[in-house]
Amino acid sequence: LEDLIRFFEKKDNVSLGKMLKEVENQTPLSLEILKLSSFRKGKAHIIGITGPPGSGKSTLVGKMCKKLAAKDLRIGVVCVDPTSPFTKGALLGDRIRMQELGKLPNVFIKSLATRGNLGGLASSTADIVQVLDAFEMDVILIETVGVGQIEFDVLGVADTVLLVSVPGLGDTLQTLKAGIMEIADIYVINQADRPGADESVKDLNLMVRESGKKDWTPPIHKTVATQDSGIDELVHEITAHKKYLERSGLWKEKRQTRNVARLYSMIESLLAQRVEDHINMEESLKAKVQDVMNGERDPYTTSQEIVDRLIAKHNSYQYGG
Amino acid sequence: LEDLIRFFEKKDNVSLGKMLKEVENQTPLSLEILKLSSFRKGKAHIIGITGPPGSGKSTLVGKMCKKLAAKDLRIGVVCVDPTSPFTKGALLGDRIRMQELGKLPNVFIKSLATRGNLGGLASSTADIVQVLDAFEMDVILIETVGVGQIEFDVLGVADTVLLVSVPGLGDTLQTLKAGIMEIADIYVINQADRPGADESVKDLNLMVRESGKKDWTPPIHKTVATQDSGIDELVHEITAHKKYLERSGLWKEKRQTRNVARLYSMIESLLAQRVEDHINMEESLKAKVQDVMNGERDPYTTSQEIVDRLIAKHNSYQYGG
Numbered sequence: 146l147e148d149l150i151r152f153f154e155k156k157d158n159v160s161l162g163k164m165l166k167e168v169e170n171q172t173p174l175s176l177e178i179l180k181l182s183s184f185r186k187g188k189a190h191i192i193g194i195t196g197p198p199g200s201g202k203s204t205l206v207g208k209m210c211k212k213l214a215a216k217d218l219r220i221g222v223v224c225v226d227p228t229s230p231f232t233k234g235a236l237l238g239d240r241i242r243m244q245e246l247g248k249l250p251n252v253f254i255k256s257l258a259t260r261g262n263l264g265g266l267a268s269s270t271a272d273i274v275q276v277l278d279a280f281e282m283d284v285i286l287i288e289t290v291g292v293g294q295i296e297f298d299v300l301g302v303a304d305t306v307l308l309v310s311v312p313g314l315g316d317t318l319q320t321l322k323a324g325i326m327e328i329a330d331i332y333v334i335n336q337a338d339r340p341g342a343d344e345s346v347k348d349l350n351l352m353v354r355e356s357g358k359k360d361w362t363p364p365i366h367k368t369v370a371t372q373d374s375g376i377d378e379l380v381h382e383i384t385a386h387k388k389y390l391e392r393s394g395l396w397k398e399k400r401q402t403r404n405v406a407r408l409y410s411m412i413e414s415l416l417a418q419r420v421e422d423h424i425n426m427e428e429s430l431k432a433k434v435q436d437v438m439n440g441e442r443d444p445y446t447t448s449q450e451i452v453d454r455l456i457a458k459h460n461s462y463q464y465g466g
Numbered sequence: 467l468e469d470l471i472r473f474f475e476k477k478d479n480v481s482l483g484k485m486l487k488e489v490e491n492q493t494p495l496s497l498e499i500l501k502l503s504s505f506r507k508g509k510a511h512i513i514g515i516t517g518p519p520g521s522g523k524s525t526l527v528g529k530m531c532k533k534l535a536a537k538d539l540r541i542g543v544v545c546v547d548p549t550s551p552f553t554k555g556a557l558l559g560d561r562i563r564m565q566e567l568g569k570l571p572n573v574f575i576k577s578l579a580t581r582g583n584l585g586g587l588a589s590s591t592a593d594i595v596q597v598l599d600a601f602e603m604d605v606i607l608i609e610t611v612g613v614g615q616i617e618f619d620v621l622g623v624a625d626t627v628l629l630v631s632v633p634g635l636g637d638t639l640q641t642l643k644a645g646i647m648e649i650a651d652i653y654v655i656n657q658a659d660r661p662g663a664d665e666s667v668k669d670l671n672l673m674v675r676e677s678g679k680k681d682w683t684p685p686i687h688k689t690v691a692t693q694d695s696g697i698d699e700l701v702h703e704i705t706a707h708k709k710y711l712e713r714s715g716l717w718k719e720k721r722q723t724r725n726v727a728r729l730y731s732m733i734e735s736l737l738a739q740r741v742e743d744h745i746n747m748e749e750s751l752k753a754k755v756q757d758v759m760n761g762e763r764d765p766y767t768t769s770q771e772i773v774d775r776l777i778a779k780h781n782s783y784q785y786g787g
Contacts, residue, residue, distance in 0.1 A: 176766055179764075179766060180764045180766050180767065183761070183764040183765065183766070184761065184762075184764065186761070187761055400761065401759045401760065404758055404759050404760075404761055404765065405755065405758065405759050407758075407765045408755065408758045408759075408765040408768060408769055409738075409741075411765050411766065411769035412741055412769045412772055412773055413734065413737075413738070415769055415770065415773040416734075416737050416741070416773060416776075416777075417730075417734070419773065419777055420730075420733055420737070434726065434729065437725050437726065437728075437729045438722045438725050438726050438729075439722065439725070440504070440505065440507070440508055440721065440725055441505075443500075443501045443504040443505065444504065444725065444728045444729040444732050445497055445500060445501050445504070445732065446501065447729060448729055448732035448733045448736055449736065451733055452733055452736040452737060452740065455737075455777060456737075456740055456776060456777055
């Protein structure tokens, strides 16, 4: 434990890398790391960047990272890429650029492997972000790919969400991304030197106005990441959003909400484990679950029975009166 | 209860409509309806139809329904449309056609209002489908709109998933719908009289081959729903998929998996309620949750404490030895 605390104090990239390995592999030590980091986190500005593959997210994240690093800020980058077979490869150039960035002393880059297990991805992202935060990163950039459920879960830990698109995908956005639209704080039209950029801006403007967010109107921002164009302004927008969050009290509120959500999700998984153990220990319950499986017993009565057995009645009386 | 059972025996659309109202509004009676229907369900072929707005899903569902109804099958249609502000309106024509269909004695159409609560939508869809199934529908068509998490949850109750697309959206599919691709059993290119249809088929073919499903290779099917073209063949494909499910044992397996998942999700929500009650009853726990919220206490230790308090230790010893 002493060693761990010293690791946190050192704040160098080697210590950090070691910690994150432990957390990613869920070693016995990881729980201690997470406990310690939970008291040290809360200061980083966490930025989620999403959008379809091919929109140039990686390049954009790279350029933003470089810009922020030049301001002497400590930057963490987390790449969450739950790639389906369809999105493999093609990003070698970006990867090389990323490696260059990773050599800067105030930049730390972590790629999350998915190993086909999408379910655990959101929670391990949250853990990684927490440790980076505890290591006193000023900004954490999370790059994620837009695939349903996981995208939402991953973006749930972000203070500021960037939705990156390219000209001509306006139609796409309108039809498919309704869910994401509602959580975006800043829209980026990347590759804005391509035809149709202004139309995309116009389309998005219309949608933003229709959706009617209250205090913060998501700005729509054009970039050409490969040419470093529009990045300064984007970083400026991000800072403006941070100030808005602080001013409105949302900065604090988001952290509190996330802390409570984390507690409840942990309670939930502990209870799920207890339920599992409980059912496995009692033959009569196992048989009942089997009956439900075969449609010979209803889940409504059975779930009640199992919960009542797990939580002895007198246990609730104890506090009730 | 007698009355309820009689309702189930009658199997007319008026009884069914009454039952579904109860279930949708979660009245006290709804639990009894769900219990009864859980023993009577399992025979219907449940088909989920998803895809972006504008792909002509509603028209397609209408045509499929008409075709199936002409075969003297009993058809239930469930429209799940968690519309964002962006997708409102525009479907009046389809709605009128739907109303026409709803007048057939062997067709029952249910639209699910969302009232802004997307969380409960998947579970109420499952309930509605269960009651329709218990009313001995042969086929249940669920139409849903592609918006992230909910789409997956809704499609979780389906035996056969149709992904509807239009020419030119190939690019879109490739980039945005990776998650959905993996659960589609049949691809439909609707409005196939538009240019680019054959290219879309080619693109999809490539993707399907790359994804490498084992026993069932999802067919790619062209339709022009407005002209009734390709519907017969589509119905044929759907029947072929049903036969495949039965032959492979997946038909039974899917039902069993769904039954168990339903049981566990009910246990989960009962436990969540108990946790909430438990925390509200004990001031010391409330204070701890508050501390976690403010980052002054770690969620790892606290979740363990709360679970241990909820499930008294002796309770586990009891079964342990």
